[in-house]
Amino acid sequence: MIKVVIIGYGNVGVHIAQAFEQNEGIDLIQVYSRNKKTLASCPLHFATTCLLTTLKEADVYIVAVPDNAIETISKALPFKNKLIAHTSGSVALKTMDSKNRRGVWYPLQTFSKAKSVSFSKIPICVEAENEEDQMVLKTLGTLVSTSVQLITSEQRASIHLAAVFANNFSNHMYHIASQILEKKGVDFSILRPLIKETAHKINTLAPSEAQTGPAMREDSNTIKNHLELLEQEDHKKLYTFITQSIKHNTSQ
Amino acid sequence: MIKVVIIGYGNVGVHIAQAFEQNEGIDLIQVYSRNKKTLASCPLHFATTCLLTTLKEADVYIVAVPDNAIETISKALPFKNKLIAHTSGSVALKTMDSKNRRGVWYPLQTFSKAKSVSFSKIPICVEAENEEDQMVLKTLGTLVSTSVQLITSEQRASIHLAAVFANNFSNHMYHIASQILEKKGVDFSILRPLIKETAHKINTLAPSEAQTGPAMREDSNTIKNHLELLEQEDHKKLYTFITQSIKHNTSQ
Numbered sequence: 001m002i003k004v005v006i007i008g009y010g011n012v013g014v015h016i017a018q019a020f021e022q023n024e025g026i027d028l029i030q031v032y033s034r035n036k037k038t039l040a041s042c043p044l045h046f047a048t049t050c051l052l053t054t055l056k057e058a059d060v061y062i063v064a065v066p067d068n069a070i071e072t073i074s075k076a077l078p079f080k081n082k083l084i085a086h087t088s089g090s091v092a093l094k095t096m097d098s099k100n101r102r103g104v105w106y107p108l109q110t111f112s113k114a115k116s117v118s119f120s121k122i123p124i125c126v127e128a129e130n131e132e133d134q135m136v137l138k139t140l141g142t143l144v145s146t147s148v149q150l151i152t153s154e155q156r157a158s159i160h161l162a163a164v165f166a167n168n169f170s171n172h173m174y175h176i177a178s179q180i181l182e183k184k185g186v187d188f189s190i191l192r193p194l195i196k197e198t199a200h201k202i203n204t205l206a207p208s209e210a211q212t213g214p215a216m217r218e219d220s221n222t223i224k225n226h227l228e229l230l231e232q233e234d235h236k237k238l239y240t241f242i243t244q245s246i247k248h249n250t251s252q
Numbered sequence: 253m254i255k256v257v258i259i260g261y262g263n264v265g266v267h268i269a270q271a272f273e274q275n276e277g278i279d280l281i282q283v284y285s286r287n288k289k290t291l292a293s294c295p296l297h298f299a300t301t302c303l304l305t306t307l308k309e310a311d312v313y314i315v316a317v318p319d320n321a322i323e324t325i326s327k328a329l330p331f332k333n334k335l336i337a338h339t340s341g342s343v344a345l346k347t348m349d350s351k352n353r354r355g356v357w358y359p360l361q362t363f364s365k366a367k368s369v370s371f372s373k374i375p376i377c378v379e380a381e382n383e384e385d386q387m388v389l390k391t392l393g394t395l396v397s398t399s400v401q402l403i404t405s406e407q408r409a410s411i412h413l414a415a416v417f418a419n420n421f422s423n424h425m426y427h428i429a430s431q432i433l434e435k436k437g438v439d440f441s442i443l444r445p446l447i448k449e450t451a452h453k454i455n456t457l458a459p460s461e462a463q464t465g466p467a468m469r470e471d472s473n474t475i476k477n478h479l480e481l482l483e484q485e486d487h488k489k490l491y492t493f494i495t496q497s498i499k500h501n502t503s504q
Contacts, residue, residue, distance in 0.1 A: 011464075067471065067473075067474065068471075068473065090466075090474050090477060090478075108442060108443070108445070108446055109445060109446055109449060110446060110449055110450060110462075110464055111464070112453065112457065112461075112462060112464065114456075114457065114461070115453060115456060115457065117449060121445045122445055123445060125442075147442075147445075149442070151438075154436065155436045155437075155438055157477070157481060158432050158433060158435070158436040158438065158481060159433065159436075159438055159442060159443075161432055161478045161481050161482070162428075162429035162430075162432040162433050162438075162443060163429070163443065163446055164465055164466065164467075164478065164491075165425045165426075165428045165429040165432070165491075166425055166426050166429040166443045166446055166447050166450070167446050167447070167450045167464075167465065168463065168464065168465030168466075168467060168468065168498065169425045169490075169494050170422040170425045170426070170447070170450055170451075171450055171453075171454075171459050171462055171463055172459070172463065172467075172494055172497060172498050172501075173417045173418060173421045173422045174417075174418055174422070174454055174459035174462075175458075175459035175460050175463065175501065176414075176417045176497075177414035177415070177417040177418040177459075178414075178458065178459055178460075180410050180413055180414040180417070181410060181411065181414050183410070184406070184407045184410040184411075185407075186403075186407055186410065186411055186414075188458070188459075190360060190375045190399075190401070190411060191411075191414060191415065191418045192454070192455060193360070193361060193373045193374055193375060193399075194360055194361055194362060194415055194418055194419050195418050195419070195422070195451050195454060196451055196452075197361060197362055197369060198362060198418070198419045198422055198423055198451070199422075199447050199448055199450070199451035199452075200448075200451075201362070201364065201367060201423075202423075202426055202440075202444070202447060204366075204367060205364065205366065205367065206427075206430065206440070207423050207424070207426040207427035207429075207430050207440075208427050208430075209364075209366070210362075210364060210423055211420065211423055211424065211427065212263075212362055212363070212364065212419075212420065213416055213419065214342075214416065214420075215416075215420060215424075216420065219319065219320070221319075221320065222319065225342060225409070226342075226413045226416065229409060229413050230413070234493075234496070234497050234500060235497075237493060238421075238493055238494065238497060239416075239417075241486075241489060241490055241493055242421050242424055242490065244486070245424060245428075245486050245487075245490060246420065246424050248486060249424075249427065
């Protein structure tokens with residue numbers, strides 16, 4: 001059994017705690033949150049604390065705090081030479097205080113408190129300063145997921161950037177679509193099968209092969225009509241730039 | 253049995269023909285393509301022709317040709333007072349020649365020849381000039397799909413525009429993500445669970461509720477790092493505009 005303490009109980013910490021507490025190979029011995037109320041509001045099956053000085057002895061400390069708090073909390077930990085691993089896509093390993101053995105355990109997924117997710121297929125990107133710690137973090141990964149990879153800080157930064165395009169920016173495209181439909185009294189649900197198929201297609205086709213639509217076929221008449229239909233200036237601007245980018249890519 | 257002739261055997265025509273020929277309520281009596289080779293290359297189970305003058309008698313003629321060919325082919329049809337329905341999201345019903353009874357039968361989905369799709373959940377947007385024809389087109393819809401709706405030309409234009417954001421533009425975000433990963437030697441498949449979850453989330457959350465990421469939480473440090481990481485100017489530009497648009501939306 002790997003003994004784990006989770007530091008931070010926000011969006012990511014909550015989901016990791018759920019995955020860990022159900023796992024037979026993991027002993028989730030404690031969860032820390034600086035916010036007493038957060039911990040008090042949940043029906044939890046593990047010990048909790050809101051004092052760093054009362055952190056228990058563990059094999060791994062998973063640091064699931066906001067990116068800009070990682071450095072500070074790593075300095076505030078009241079111990080040294082332990083394995084601590086943050087869960088961020090964009091923060092370099094070396095940002096953490098070197099008084100402890102540093103690692104990264106980054107689950108590449110989008111987490112909302114309102115929606116539970118299965119960890120079994122989430123890619124876990126692992127990094128550590130020595131092989132032994134790498135092995136512990138990899139083992140912790142394989143206990144909850146079938147997809148665990150050693151990833152450097154440099155690669156991870158690019159994966160996180162790519163994830164912003166694939167997740168946040170795609171989701172914003174859905175949002176603009178929902179705004180366009182709302183104005184005509186059409187329910188957003190009419191787009192759900194299309195969105196599902198768009199995401200499904202790239203399991204078998206590269207995104208460039210899967211592309212269709214007016215930009216791809218350089219259908220200037222439809223593009224002109226669409227720009228006339230769009231009412232918001234920022235939507236017109238986005239339509240124009242993304243269309244140019246698709247055309248540019250097609251003509252390469 | 254509804255007797256159907258399909259005019260056009262491109263991306264959309266091929267998929268409609270597949271759905272119709274397997275359906276017990278539909279008699280697919282003929283498919284027209286101006287291109288003899290297209291028809292000759294497929295193992296087809298229905299009659300074909302490449303001459304408009306040899307089109308057979310049918311209850312509905314489904315016009316599945318490119319948008320810019322719909323008007324021309326509607327004029328070239330050698331008959332009148334028949335029910336003809338095009339399959340385009342962006343072309344108004346009145347674009348077709350009025351010598352025939354005009355309708356629209358628009359399956360809201362993305363079709364690639366390389367990938368088969370199930371019609372059962374594809375929303376079919378139906379429009380016609382009289383109630384009887386509406387009923388025929390609705391029946392044709394319900395034979396292959398559980399989601400059939402009467403949609404005006406004006407609504408359909410907005411649905412098509414929304415679909416470009418939700419499908420083509422999302423897919424372009426996946427493409428940029430794949431380019432970013434490629435430069436660091438990371439396989440695109442690492443993003444597949446994230447893309448699947450992003451699309452899945454909007455079954456239970458509105459896109460605005462599902463949004464996360466640096467733009468949403470106004471994390472200027474990560475945004476700055478991402479812009480430094482991006483190498484292509486058009487990617488930087490897109491990142492900046494989409495981030496602004498997400499922020500603008502969040503602050504509303």
